[in-house]
Amino acid sequence: MRLFGLLASGLLAAATAAAGDGAAPGLVDIVGRFEKLQIANESAPVANLKLASGHLECVLATGRAGFVKAGDEVVGLYFDGSGTMEYTSVDPVEAPVLTYVAKKSTSLTPEKMDGGLKVKDKFTRLLWLAAGEKLPELTGLGPLPLTASFRAHREKFDRRRGTPLSFGFALQRFNAPAAPYVWVEMQGGAEDLLYTHDGMENPGERLAFLHGPSSHETKLQDMLFGATLSSQMLGWDRRDPPRPRFVLIDLDLDVKASVDKDVRLTVVETLVPQRTALSVFRFNLDDTVYTSFGAHLATRTERVRKITDEQGRALSFAHEHGELLVQTAEPAPPNQPVKLRFELDGDFLVQPGGSDFWELGIWSWFPEPRLCEQYYTFHSVVRVKMPFVPFATGRTVRRTQEGDENVLETKVDDPITFAVILAGKYDFKEDVRDGVTIRVATYALKNDRAVKQLTDLATTIIGFYKEFLGPFPFPEFNIIEIDDYGFGQAPAGVLFITKEAFNPLGGTQENQLYSGGVNERFAHEIAHQYWGVSVKMPSYEEQWLTESFAEYCAALFIKAGKGDAHYKSLVGHWKGNSRFALDKAPIPLANRVYVANDATSEDAIRTGLLYDKGPLLLAALHRELGDDAFFTFLKSYQKSFRWKFGSTKTVAGLLQFMTKKDFGPFFEANYWGTGLPKD
Numbered sequence: 100m101r102l103f104g105l106l107a108s109g110l111l112a113a114a115t116a117a118a119g120d121g122a123a124p125g126l127v128d129i130v131g132r133f134e135k136l137q138i139a140n141e142s143a144p145v146a147n148l149k150l151a152s153g154h155l156e157c158v159l160a161t162g163r164a165g166f167v168k169a170g171d172e173v174v175g176l177y178f179d180g181s182g183t184m185e186y187t188s189v190d191p192v193e194a195p196v197l198t199y200v201a202k203k204s205t206s207l208t209p210e211k212m213d214g215g216l217k218v219k220d221k222f223t224r225l226l227w228l229a230a231g232e233k234l235p236e237l238t239g240l241g242p243l244p245l246t247a248s249f250r251a252h253r254e255k256f257d258r259r260r261g262t263p264l265s266f267g268f269a270l271q272r273f274n275a276p277a278a279p280y281v282w283v284e285m286q287g288g289a290e291d292l293l294y295t296h297d298g299m300e301n302p303g304e305r306l307a308f309l310h311g312p313s314s315h316e317t318k319l320q321d322m323l324f325g326a327t328l329s330s331q332m333l334g335w336d337r338r339d340p341p342r343p344r345f346v347l348i349d350l351d352l353d354v355k356a357s358v359d360k361d362v363r364l365t366v367v368e369t370l371v372p373q374r375t376a377l378s379v380f381r382f383n384l385d386d387t388v389y390t391s392f393g394a395h396l397a398t399r400t401e402r403v404r405k406i407t408d409e410q411g412r413a414l415s416f417a418h419e420h421g422e423l424l425v426q427t428a429e430p431a432p433p434n435q436p437v438k439l440r441f442e443l444d445g446d447f448l449v450q451p452g453g454s455d456f457w458e459l460g461i462w463s464w465f466p467e468p469r470l471c472e473q474y475y476t477f478h479s480v481v482r483v484k485m486p487f488v489p490f491a492t493g494r495t496v497r498r499t500q501e502g503d504e505n506v507l508e509t510k511v512d513d514p515i516t517f518a519v520i521l522a523g524k525y526d527f528k529e530d531v532r533d534g535v536t537i538r539v540a541t542y543a544l545k546n547d548r549a550v551k552q553l554t555d556l557a558t559t560i561i562g563f564y565k566e567f568l569g570p571f572p573f574p575e576f577n578i579i580e581i582d583d584y585g586f587g588q589a590p591a592g593v594l595f596i597t598k599e600a601f602n603p604l605g606g607t608q609e610n611q612l613y614s615g616g617v618n619e620r621f622a623h624e625i626a627h628q629y630w631g632v633s634v635k636m637p638s639y640e641e642q643w644l645t646e647s648f649a650e651y652c653a654a655l656f657i658k659a660g661k662g663d664a665h666y667k668s669l670v671g672h673w674k675g676n677s678r679f680a681l682d683k684a685p686i687p688l689a690n691r692v693y694v695a696n697d698a699t700s701e702d703a704i705r706t707g708l709l710y711d712k713g714p715l716l717l718a719a720l721h722r723e724l725g726d727d728a729f730f731t732f733l734k735s736y737q738k739s740f741r742w743k744f745g746s747t748k749t750v751a752g753l754l755q756f757m758t759k760k761d762f763g764p765f766f767e768a769n770y771w772g773t774g775l776p777k778d
């Protein structure tokens with residue numbers, strides 16, 4: 100039976116609207132049923148009952164179990180008693196980080212076995228939900244409900260933030276009913292564990308443990324978070340990029356913002372399902388934004404008001420924990436674009452530290468698919484109350500005033516990720532240099548001297564990069580001062596950089612410009628327009644393609660301007676900073692490192708791998724290839740993967756093609772492994 104679009108006025112309202120008419124359950128029904136799982140009135144004694152999925156094996160040694168229902172349907176079982184679990188990681192790439200995270204942040208001790216690592220724990224309560232895989236029989240069912248135990252168990256796991264339990268089951272049901280989807284919660288052992296086995300687009304399994312918030316903020320105290328212990332691919336190679344379920348090919352935004360915190364967005368997204376038809380589309384989309392004002396944590400909200408298709412039909416959706424599922428009125432066939440129109444609003448414009456600007460930055464403020472699914476041309480119209488001045492990714496179509504609003508319209512014709520919008524009390528100047536409009540915006544005050552210096556510096560850096568990375572990817576480049584200290588960020592066509600870059604410089608301008616950390620940072624951020632925006636990472640496992648390559652290009656700029664000694668000191672810096680990180684994780688798993696109650700170590704490991712070890716690998720390749728071949732390699736890679744997704748595999752492939760040498764062992768040892776090439 101065809102599902103019809105429900106009036107999506109919130110989860111519960113939509114769920115009741117669908118209940119009475121005998122139609123097949125829609126998205127909102129299924130989500131609602133999985134969120135209100137029920138335990139049956141009967142349970143059975145179990146002894147040494149084995150349950151297995153992927154690399155997880157559980158033994159329900161002794162206790163009682165009952166079936167669990169979503170609505171009227173049996174979807175799993177719940178166990179109360181004593182049991183044991185064993186999970187095997189057979190992927191050597193993750194062995195170092197699995198071992199390190201387990202040791203630092205859990206009471207578990209992974210054991211080395213033939214062909215992998217084994218994680219063992221006990222449990223006293225287990226919830227096993229499975230779609231597409233068989234559930235065991237229970238014999239001897241009697242009227243001994245496990246209701247109280249089940250409720251206590253669910254109360255704990257319901258405190259977890261992150262992908263809701265219901266969402267995976269909804270995606271499986273509507274998009275891939277033949278694929279397995281298994282969700283297992285265990286508590287009562289050394290750790291509270293969550294195992295998921297997702298057989299859909301990129302089959303894989305994950306074992307996570309729950310932990311509390313790192314912040315002492317009372318509003319967050321009840322929350323639990325899952326940290327990954329193991330994440331393994333099933334039937335495909337980690338070295339290949341994940342497959343997109345659909346691709347966002349065009350993003351069209353209409354933004355109406357106050358100078359304060361309120362904003363209304365209309366977002367039209369053009370989506371193309373890949374390979375199979377899709378009935379439900381999944382996005383990241385913020386719902387609650389936490390923002391600190393001095394000692395207080397304020398909660399801001401982003402709401403979905405309405406989602407419609409091209410025929411104007413209202414579509415049903417579920418929006419929770421930063422994720423959004425949308426069900427189309429009929430399955431969307433592969434390779435044919437569908438347009439969804441989202442009406443969003445809320446008070447989620449945050450003015451950091453009370454400064455007079457807000458940013459819609461590189462987080463999920465619009466319905467945002469996964470990285471490998473973002474490949475969009477872009478159009479935006481931004482209206483903001485005066486005196487705020489708006490900036491946005493793209494070339495300017497018009498910048499004007501209408502009534503009491505400043506209006507900006509921009510456009511990008513090449514496929515990007517990381518589109519951003521910012522507005523605030525800004526003054527700006529622009530200048531066309533070598534065909535690129537460089538626009539420098541200073542916060543609160545006019546600062547002609549800084550504008551000229553930064554325009555010159557950007558022009559010099561872009562001129563340097565053009566020689567070996569090709570033409571600058573954008574016709575316009577916005578350099579925007581952020582009212583803060585100590586960081587830079589590089590969304591598409593935009594550079595956010597903090598105040599110290601704008602401070603008037605004493606002495607000879609050039610000496611100042613080429614000596615400080617600001618120049619290196621500036622060069623790093625500008626390089627991101629090539630590495631990160633034009634050549635894209637398909638997942639955060641490939642983040643070195645953006646961070647390490649940008650960092651190395653910045654070092655090449657410093658070397659060209661200041662000479663070998665400065666380059667050598669940067670290399671020395673990378674060596675020192677990477678030392679602590681080397682044995683903890685390989686570069687691709689830098690983002691997986693979790694260190695309980697020690698954000699400093701966690702950050703040192705992540706940056707040590709992406710910003711220090713990665714550049715050292717590029718320095719080693721540079722040494723081996725020599726200047727000519729190395730610059731040719733960077734140039735050819737940019738040329739081949741401009742406006743495409745890059746990968747380490749294709750980097751190694753190009754090196755092999757150029758040199759006729761197999762670079763596989765180099766990347767296996769030093770990128771996928773924890774090795775470091777010798778000088």
Ligand SMILES: [Zn+2]
Pocket residue numbers: 623624627645646649
């Ligand atoms: Zn960076």
